[in-house]
Amino acid sequence: MVETLDRLLYTLLHFNPAVAWHELRLRMRVGKAFVLLGAYVLLAALAVVLPVVFTAWERTQYGGGMPATDLGRVGLHALTYVQLTLIFIVLPAYAASTIAAERERQTLEMLRATLLTPWDVVTGKLLSVLAFGVILLATTVPVAAWCLLLGGVSPTEVLRVYVILLMTACWVSALGVLMSAHAGRAVAAIVSTYGVILGATVLSAAAVYAFFMWTMLSMHGGTPILGAGVATLAVGVAVIATAVVTAALVRWLAGRVRPLRRAAHNGLLAVALVIILIGVLMTVQMPLVEKLSTAAPTALLLVNPYAGAAAVLEESAARELISSTTPTGRGTPAADLNGYVCATLTWLYLVAAALLWIAAVQRYARHSAT
Amino acid sequence: MIEIRGLTKRYGPLTAVDNLWLTVERGDAMGFIGPNGAGKTTTIRMLATLLKPDAGTASVSGHDIQRQPDEVRGKLGYMPDFFGVYEDMMVWEYLDFFAAAHCVPRSRRPGLISDVLELTDLGHRRDDSVNSLSRGMKQRLCLAKTLVHDPDVLLLDEPASGLDPRARMEVRELLRELCKLEKTLLISSHILPELAGLCNKIAIIENGRLVTAGSVDEIQSQLQGGTKLIIRVMDGSAECCAHLAALPAITQVGETDGRIEAIYQGAAGEEWQVLRELVNSGFRVRGFTEEEIDLEGIYVRATRGLGSDG
Ligand SMILES: Nc1ncnc2c1ncn2[C@@H]1O[C@H](COP(=O)(O)OP(=O)(O)O)[C@@H](O)[C@H]1O
Ligand SMILES: [Mg+2]
Numbered sequence: 001m002v003e004t005l006d007r008l009l010y011t012l013l014h015f016n017p018a019v020a021w022h023e024l025r026l027r028m029r030v031g032k033a034f035v036l037l038g039a040y041v042l043l044a045a046l047a048v049v050l051p052v053v054f055t056a057w058e059r060t061q062y063g064g065g066m067p068a069t070d071l072g073r074v075g076l077h078a079l080t081y082v083q084l085t086l087i088f089i090v091l092p093a094y095a096a097s098t099i100a101a102e103r104e105r106q107t108l109e110m111l112r113a114t115l116l117t118p119w120d121v122v123t124g125k126l127l128s129v130l131a132f133g134v135i136l137l138a139t140t141v142p143v144a145a146w147c148l149l150l151g152g153v154s155p156t157e158v159l160r161v162y163v164i165l166l167m168t169a170c171w172v173s174a175l176g177v178l179m180s181a182h183a184g185r186a187v188a189a190i191v192s193t194y195g196v197i198l199g200a201t202v203l204s205a206a207a208v209y210a211f212f213m214w215t216m217l218s219m220h221g222g223t224p225i226l227g228a229g230v231a232t233l234a235v236g237v238a239v240i241a242t243a244v245v246t247a248a249l250v251r252w253l254a255g256r257v258r259p260l261r262r263a264a265h266n267g268l269l270a271v272a273l274v275i276i277l278i279g280v281l282m283t284v285q286m287p288l289v290e291k292l293s294t295a296a297p298t299a300l301l302l303v304n305p306y307a308g309a310a311a312v313l314e315e316s317a318a319r320e321l322i323s324s325t326t327p328t329g330r331g332t333p334a335a336d337l338n339g340y341v342c343a344t345l346t347w348l349y350l351v352a353a354a355l356l357w358i359a360a361v362q363r364y365a366r367h368s369a370t
Numbered sequence: 371m372i373e374i375r376g377l378t379k380r381y382g383p384l385t386a387v388d389n390l391w392l393t394v395e396r397g398d399a400m401g402f403i404g405p406n407g408a409g410k411t412t413t414i415r416m417l418a419t420l421l422k423p424d425a426g427t428a429s430v431s432g433h434d435i436q437r438q439p440d441e442v443r444g445k446l447g448y449m450p451d452f453f454g455v456y457e458d459m460m461v462w463e464y465l466d467f468f469a470a471a472h473c474v475p476r477s478r479r480p481g482l483i484s485d486v487l488e489l490t491d492l493g494h495r496r497d498d499s500v501n502s503l504s505r506g507m508k509q510r511l512c513l514a515k516t517l518v519h520d521p522d523v524l525l526l527d528e529p530a531s532g533l534d535p536r537a538r539m540e541v542r543e544l545l546r547e548l549c550k551l552e553k554t555l556l557i558s559s560h561i562l563p564e565l566a567g568l569c570n571k572i573a574i575i576e577n578g579r580l581v582t583a584g585s586v587d588e589i590q591s592q593l594q595g596g597t598k599l600i601i602r603v604m605d606g607s608a609e610c611c612a613h614l615a616a617l618p619a620i621t622q623v624g625e626t627d628g629r630i631e632a633i634y635q636g637a638a639g640e641e642w643q644v645l646r647e648l649v650n651s652g653f654r655v656r657g658f659t660e661e662e663i664d665l666e667g668i669y670v671r672a673t674r675g676l677g678s679d680g
Contacts, residue, residue: 002476003475006475007475018470019471025459106452107453110453
């Protein structure tokens with residue numbers, strides 16, 4: 001049966017699943033994996049129980065007989081954000097150590113001398129990381145079911161949350177494997193993956209801020225405001241500081257900065273400079289800025305995973321996100337705003353994961369060709 | 371069979387392998403000898419398609435290493451000089467993985483795995499953790515994984531290095547078995563006696579250049595053209611040495627604890643004349659024997675005489 005599967009994968013996709021099977025076999029055996037799983041469920045459950053209990057207690061104290069039918073919503077929100085955070089903590093460490101650790105432990109040479117192609121190796125590693133991600137998510141399904149029982153949320157909403165979490169796991173894993181294909185040491189790969197995720201979150205938060213400033217300025221009728229410009233400059237400085245600190249951390253841990261990390265570093269600096277430039281323009285040349293597309297800076301909002309999750313969960317957040325990213329004049333795209341956001345983000349994350357995956361295969365192939 | 375045609379690899383200003391030409395015939399076991407840093411590993415990694423040559427090329431079983439790397443990898447078993455093993459893995463799983471990596475179908479793997487386990491004498495450790503194996507056993511396991519897809523050509527980079535004498539013996543025994551297997555072998559080592567008696571061909575490399583290559587006998591006569599005489603005298607061995615050194619047929623003389631070693635390069639079969647000369651000169655000769663020059667002697671002479679000028 002499995003042999004047929006192997007052969008099918010090979011003939012149809014030219015994929016040799018040896019690495020995928022091998023990784024799964026290895027990873028699932030280690031006791032650490034189960035300790036991690038246990039800790040994960042415990043944290044997720046705790047994160048749900050505490051706010052639910054607190055809200056319930058608060059209501060009995062001050063609510064004055066308010067119906068407690070939407071406690072499930074409180075729980076689901078907590079579960080979503082906590083799981084998102086846990087995915088960002090667990091999966092990069094797991095994914096980034098795959099290829100780099102083999103390089104470090106001198107097992108990669110022998111792997112490269114086999115008939116396995118870069119596509120086999122990278123895809124196999126990615127699939128094993130994803131499988132672990134799916135297992136992590138599956139363990140919290142009972143907690144989600146409990147939220148459903150508490151009321152206030154529909155099964156569709158729970159399903160959407162899990163779809164978004166799964167898609168996030170996809171791109172985080174692909175990013176980790178890319179860094180792993182690139183780095184010489186596992187710890188460097190892990191730190192760079194954390195760095196990129198942190199960078200993306202901080203950058204998009206900066207964009208959110210910029211959008212906020214933008215709307216505020218528009219309400220002022222387009223006159224330059226010194227305070228807004230200065231605050232934007234401050235954001236730029238904060239972004240640069242993040243970039244510098246991340247780069248320093250990577251350099252300290254990895255011994256030296258490799259070209260890609262330097263590129264990521266430079267990219268971060270460039271974005272920061274653009275933000276500063278916008279800040280300067282806002283302060284001195286408002287009419288010119290107004291002519292630029294309103295959609296461009298706010299599109300970055302989509303990069304922030306927390307903003308995305310919020311828009312999937314709450315209608316008001318979805319409305320905000322859609323109105324800020326769709327050019328004015330087009331009507332509301334769908335009656336179900338959360339569903340629309342969920343579909344868009346799924347598509348976006350999948351594209352991101354696919355691109356990172358292809359980059360990882362290429363990076364591994366090039367690393368091997370020297 | 372391996373054909374190396376002008377293989378060159380540079381690392382910045384250093385030329386690690388310099389225009390290397392070498393052929394290993396089908397069924398040959400070639401010892402690839404050179405001191406540390408000679409370029410053995412670099413050559414082997416180029417043959418294993420893991421490193422791109424800067425110039426020249428090579429073919430393994432008729433497949434070009436640059437244009438047909440996949441065919442080459444299919445025909446090749448490569449054992450690196452340094453390697454790690456996966457943790458938390460059983461011996462058979464380890465071999466199963468490498469068989470799978472060489473596209474061996476599942477149904478054929480158990481048979482192949484028990485074959486190589488038997489050959490490497492690891493059958494009784496089949497279900498043990500790879501990590502629990504001793505250094506020598508790991509080395510044998512690595513050889514087993516090198517064989518698991520039944521390659522035609524084996525590239526073994528220092529297979530016996532870093533082992534204790536006992537494990538070294540075991541690996542040597544295994545290599546001897548491998549040499550009987552109708553496979554083409556290239557075994558590298560920086561210690562020449564390690565390969566003595568194992569290989570039928572020797573290639574000596576230094577500073578990335580081929581010093582000499584050929585069958586063990588050929589190299590012996592090519593470099594030597596003479597025999598080593600072991601002489602013992604009752605007394606006056608110092609004077610005896612001086613006397614010997616003065617003879618035109620003797621090119622080299624050394625003495626340790628009364629044992630005189632002299633390299634004779636005169637006419638073959640005329641060594642007795644040396645004995646007559648000594649006796650006539652009044653030395654009381656106690657022993658006069660001829661000794662086969664060992665590979666180490668060849669190696670030292672080859673690398674001293676030819677390698678150091680380049
Ligand atoms: N990746 C590398 N970068 C720079 N120099 C290298 C590299 N690999 C090997 N060398 C140099 O090439 C020479 C040959 O090395 P190697 O092939 O490993 O020798 P051997 O295996 O015979 O001991 C050595 O001088 C070594 O320092
Ligand atoms: Mg070496």
